[in-house]
Amino acid sequence: MTDENPAFASRVSVLQVEEGVELAPKFDRDGLLPVVTTAASDGVLLMLGYMNLEALQKTIATREAHYFSRSRQKLWRKGETSGLVQKVVEIRVDDDQDAIWLRVDVVGDVSCHVGYRSCFYRSVELENAEAPVKLRFVEDSKMMDPVAVYGDLPNPTKL
Amino acid sequence: MTDENPAFASRVSVLQVEEGVELAPKFDRDGLLPVVTTAASDGVLLMLGYMNLEALQKTIATREAHYFSRSRQKLWRKGETSGLVQKVVEIRVDDDQDAIWLRVDVVGDVSCHVGYRSCFYRSVELENAEAPVKLRFVEDSKMMDPVAVYGDLPNPTKL
Numbered sequence: 001m002t003d004e005n006p007a008f009a010s011r012v013s014v015l016q017v018e019e020g021v022e023l024a025p026k027f028d029r030d031g032l033l034p035v036v037t038t039a040a041s042d043g044v045l046l047m048l049g050y051m052n053l054e055a056l057q058k059t060i061a062t063r064e065a066h067y068f069s070r071s072r073q074k075l076w077r078k079g080e081t082s083g084l085v086q087k088v089v090e091i092r093v094d095d096d097q098d099a100i101w102l103r104v105d106v107v108g109d110v111s112c113h114v115g116y117r118s119c120f121y122r123s124v125e126l127e128n129a130e131a132p133v134k135l136r137f138v139e140d141s142k143m144m145d146p147v148a149v150y151g152d153l154p155n156p157t158k159l
Numbered sequence: 160m161t162d163e164n165p166a167f168a169s170r171v172s173v174l175q176v177e178e179g180v181e182l183a184p185k186f187d188r189d190g191l192l193p194v195v196t197t198a199a200s201d202g203v204l205l206m207l208g209y210m211n212l213e214a215l216q217k218t219i220a221t222r223e224a225h226y227f228s229r230s231r232q233k234l235w236r237k238g239e240t241s242g243l244v245q246k247v248v249e250i251r252v253d254d255d256q257d258a259i260w261l262r263v264d265v266v267g268d269v270s271c272h273v274g275y276r277s278c279f280y281r282s283v284e285l286e287n288a289e290a291p292v293k294l295r296f297v298e299d300s301k302m303m304d305p306v307a308v309y310g311d312l313p314n315p316t317k318l
Contacts, residue, residue, distance in 0.1 A: 007290040011318045018273050018316055023283060023292040026317075034193050036204055043202030045195055045251075048258040060283060060292060091283040092204075093294065095271055096316040099207040101279045112254055114177050120260045124182060124219060124250040131166040133182040133219060135252065157177055157255035158185075159170045 007057055011097070018095050025056060026098040032068055033098050037111070040089040040103040046111035047119045049078075051100060063088040065102055071156040082149045084108045108144070113156060115142030166216055170256075177254050184215060185257040191227055192257050196270065199248040199262040205270035206278045208237075210259060222247040224261055230315040241308045243267045267303070272315060274301030 009022035017024055027033050032050040039046055049067040051059065054075055058066040065086035069076035079085030086104040093100055112119040121139040128134065168181035176183055186192050191209040198205055208226040210218065213234055217225040224245035228235040238244030245263040252259055271278040280298040287293065 007292050009291050014314055014316045014318065017318065021281070021294045021296075023294055034207055036195050036207060038202070038204065043197070045197065045260050048193055048195060048253060060285070063285065088285075091285065092279040092297070093281055093283065094207060094278040095273045095275075095280070099278075101204050114254045116254075119253040119258075120251040121254070122180070122252055124252065126219070126222065126247075126250065132168050133166050135180045135182055137180075138251070155173055157173045159173065159176065 007060070008053075017097050023093060024097055025053075025093065025100075026096065027053060028098070032070075033100060035065075035067065035100045035102055037065065037086065037102045037104055039109075040105050044118055045120050046086075046104070046106065046117070056100065059088060059102070060091065065104055069156070071154075071158060078111075079107065081153065082108075082110075082113075082144075084110050084144075086111070110143045113146060113150065115144050115146045117143050166219070167212075176256050182252060183256055184212075184252065184259075185255065186212060187257070191229075192259060194224075194226065194259045194261055196224065196245065196261045196263055198268075199264050203277055204279050205245075205263070205265065205276070215259065218247060218261070219250065224263055228315070230313075230317060237270075238266065240312065241267075241269075241272075241303075243269050243303075245270070269302045272305060272309065274303050274305045276302050 009024040011017055011024045031052045035049045035051050037046045052068040055066040055068050065078045067076045085107045090103040110117055116139045122135040123138045125134040168183040170176055170183045190211045194208045194210050196205045211227040214225040214227050224237045226235045244266045247263055249262040269276055275298045281294040282297045284293040
């Protein structure tokens, strides 16, 4: 067990981490790990977020997705502003336990702050790969109005 | 366009990044961005990797997944050792263009160095959430023998 948190095991061997049945997550130098969130209904990738230890604990305990907001530098219960809460159906961990996969049902079925269902609403044009590389939209309409939902909150996208 | 690479656009505004049709990726302070790789056939999450600029360029140009290996600190053409090449069906980018989604067909249908199809072969026990948190295997057998495939190459998993 870690000193900080008896919920998770210490990492003692590659065999334990890869083939064991203890959750022994590895956080990066910022105390975060990446989280892949997909729709339990149809497997669509909704977003890629980050969790710190507290967010992972709260997600397991409440079965609602919690992340660490890098733009706001704080714990973020997904949907706390928008109401677009993610109900956790399954949590998986990868071989070396430095990444999490959340399968979720989303209240309102929207996960992207821009208004699309998925954050991954654009696809790289592979047929015409001349520089500069172009994108095309694969979601054709927004499912919510960000201004109505978020008002004048700062946009999390940074340049 | 960036100075280093005319294939990608410079990031000039949030509107351009979120709603535009130019690929203008954002790499982190290590020059990397996370990549979510799913099976085109059934949507299963296979792995989470990282790309640097060169890996993203090569993936687009060759339509075979290239990553940046953090353990080896070098460009990594997936399958170069194992033969388990990932053929790219689609590349998507997220709202703020700091994450990539690859949909792939995998030669041999195995993507995890431990031998399972997916790196995410274990699920967190949510029914019995007493500390310490336990995992259960959701893939019940390995699809390749890592020793036969990789020999005595160093294991990429780090403690």
